[in-house]
Amino acid sequence: MSLLELDDLSVTYRIASGEVPAVRGVSLSLDPGAALGVAGESGSGKSSLAMALLRLLPKSTRVGGRILLDGEDILAMKWGRMRAVRWAEASIVFQGAQHGLNPVRRIGEQIAEPLLVHGLAKPDGARKRVAELLEQVGLPAWRARSYPHELSGGQRQRVMIAMALACSPRLIIADEPTTALDVMVQAQVLTLIKELIAEHGISLIMISHDLSVLADVCDQLAVMYAGRVVEHGPSREVFHDARHPYSRALAAAFPTVGDPVSRLAPKGLGGDPPDPMQLPAGCSFHPRCPVAVEECAGLDVELWPAGPRHAAACVHVRTKEEVETS
Numbered sequence: 001m002s003l004l005e006l007d008d009l010s011v012t013y014r015i016a017s018g019e020v021p022a023v024r025g026v027s028l029s030l031d032p033g034a035a036l037g038v039a040g041e042s043g044s045g046k047s048s049l050a051m052a053l054l055r056l057l058p059k060s061t062r063v064g065g066r067i068l069l070d071g072e073d074i075l076a077m078k079w080g081r082m083r084a085v086r087w088a089e090a091s092i093v094f095q096g097a098q099h100g101l102n103p104v105r106r107i108g109e110q111i112a113e114p115l116l117v118h119g120l121a122k123p124d125g126a127r128k129r130v131a132e133l134l135e136q137v138g139l140p141a142w143r144a145r146s147y148p149h150e151l152s153g154g155q156r157q158r159v160m161i162a163m164a165l166a167c168s169p170r171l172i173i174a175d176e177p178t179t180a181l182d183v184m185v186q187a188q189v190l191t192l193i194k195e196l197i198a199e200h201g202i203s204l205i206m207i208s209h210d211l212s213v214l215a216d217v218c219d220q221l222a223v224m225y226a227g228r229v230v231e232h233g234p235s236r237e238v239f240h241d242a243r244h245p246y247s248r249a250l251a252a253a254f255p256t257v258g259d260p261v262s263r264l265a266p267k268g269l270g271g272d273p274p275d276p277m278q279l280p281a282g283c284s285f286h287p288r289c290p291v292a293v294e295e296c297a298g299l300d301v302e303l304w305p306a307g308p309r310h311a312a313a314c315v316h317v318r319t320k321e322e323v324e325t326s
């Protein structure tokens, strides 16, 4: 059975001028111990998806569909159960660790907090566990006495990872965990994440605009555009043999992990992603698509099989598969 299953997930923000459909009909699944990367430009809905998984969105937000964690419906959970699930079963590491840490509290206290709150350790046991966790993320135990400002950006991100690991969750959601870091430190933190998930059998959902980073860490990739998954499949296939023109542009923008020269806008892609409140008719990507045909302006193609575990929402994929199977 899948550890996590998203079924037709939608996230709609309500603002004064109307509704913002940030995530639209996303269905994905994650096997125990597997790592899924979610890619897309800014505004494609990646963070909204991540926040929906642990019900961290503003109260006024409408979340539709189903999120099953080990068969249990997250959206139907009572708050008490939801609080227990956060940290203990699934935890989240945010972008830019400086925002996730309290500047006036010592690192050790902050890592110990989820353990104490969830009753998983008494103060003495928590101290020991903090030392062990710091060691696991490559920091000396004495760092427990430091304040966040005494650490580098990379060290702070390691602390965030230690916090996420504290209650031994089965799932970690990492939202742009290395974006704010320089290239060398980024590579070290990615290696750490890979080692930890392999060692502890943790499942991972990692979010990034950089497909090369995701392909390096994850076995499955999903590419989002304007709130939809436009392609998903095994990392190697999606990164090296992308079938959706948007995924191809993203892959071309970041050919190798952390390559600074390629950290520019997706090559060959003009324009900006659409405003979710004014999505174009047909395929949302067609106004920017280098291979759009007339049909794309009127037809919003569903995900279409492009291989045994690979699918892409593009009229060209559908046409090719139809020709091959006829």
Ligand SMILES: Nc1ncnc2c1ncn2[C@@H]1O[C@H](COP(=O)(O)OP(=O)(O)OP(=O)(O)O)[C@@H](O)[C@H]1O
Pocket: 013, 014, 015, 020, 021, 022, 040, 041, 042, 043, 044, 045, 046, 047, 048, 049, 058, 209, 276
């Ligand atoms: N609290 C909010 N209220 C209204 N609209 C929001 C809110 N949060 C996000 N949005 C809108 O939802 C859409 C998706 O945003 P989201 O942050 O999920 O995208 P993203 O892919 O994670 O982008 P980034 O990489 O910049 O974080 C965007 O159009 C954004 O402006």
